[in-house]
Amino acid sequence: MILHKQRSRPAPWPTRRQSITHWWLTPFIALEWVWEWMAFALGNWTFVEVLEYLETFSVLVAVVFFFTESGDRIKQRHYQAWQVINTAQGKGGSGGRIEALEELNADHVPLVGVDVSAAFLQGLNLKSANLLRSNFSAADLRNSNLTGVDFTLANLNFANLRDAQLGGARFAQADLRNADLYGSRLAGVDLTGAALDDADLRGADLRGAVWRQVKSIKGANIAGLENAPAGFVAWAEQNGAVERPGAD
Secondary structure, three states: OOOOOOOOOOOOHHHHHHOOOOHHHHHHHHHHHHHHHHHHHHHOOHHHHHHHHHHHHHHHHHHHHHHHOHHHHHHHHHHHHHHHHHHOOOOOOOOOHHHHHHHHHHOOOOOOOOEOOOOEOOOOEOOOOEOOOOEOOOOEOOOOEOOOOEOOOOEOOOOEOOOOEOOOOEOOOOEOOOOEOOOOEOOOOEOOOOEOOOOEOOOOEOOOOEOOOOOEOOOOEOOOOEOOOOOHHHHHHHOOOEOOOOOO
16 A cells, blocks of 8 residues: 655745755755755656556566466476486486476476486485386486385386385386395385396395285395395295395
8 A cells, every 4th residue: 555645845945045054054955955845746746656556556467477377387397397307318317307306296296107217316305206107227216215106117127226215115016127225115115016036135124015916036135134024035035036145
């Protein structure tokens, strides 16, 4: 709300000059008297008041446009993130993909079918992401937070998941062959239909894992497993798993 103060008409110059007690103050008081008249004139000019209202209105319009166009800005941001991911597809290094993936996931964008094979993604945080049919083959995901991720039908062949947080992740029918899961947290994961051939599971935490319908585990190294479910070790060894603590 704009409030306008009604200005009184300044006194004529002869009257003002009579109030000057020291002659050297005359130039300063004269200048002030000129500004008072200008302020009085402008303060009573309707056009100036209209300009003030227009300024306030323009701010309001800008705010309205800011919120109405927020959806377009979000779409543009998502488009740029996907462009970063797709442009670097098949290349090593990060190439900005860590930030792009995390931004999309933070906005609850499904990452179904994303291909980041051979990418350097250490420390990636994709908690609860939808990575159905994604391709993380040979990707470096050490120390990443992938808690609750849906890796159904994902390709994780030769992926490096050392010390990754994978609690509650879903690996239904996922390809985990040759995956490095050394020291990873796998509590509560669903391994239904997963292929674990030649995977390195040394020191992995399998507390509460769903494992009875694992597709295959031949050659997997299960030395030093932590909190292995009852019957898992015996079943794994019967199906070709080995225990080699010092294996490379």
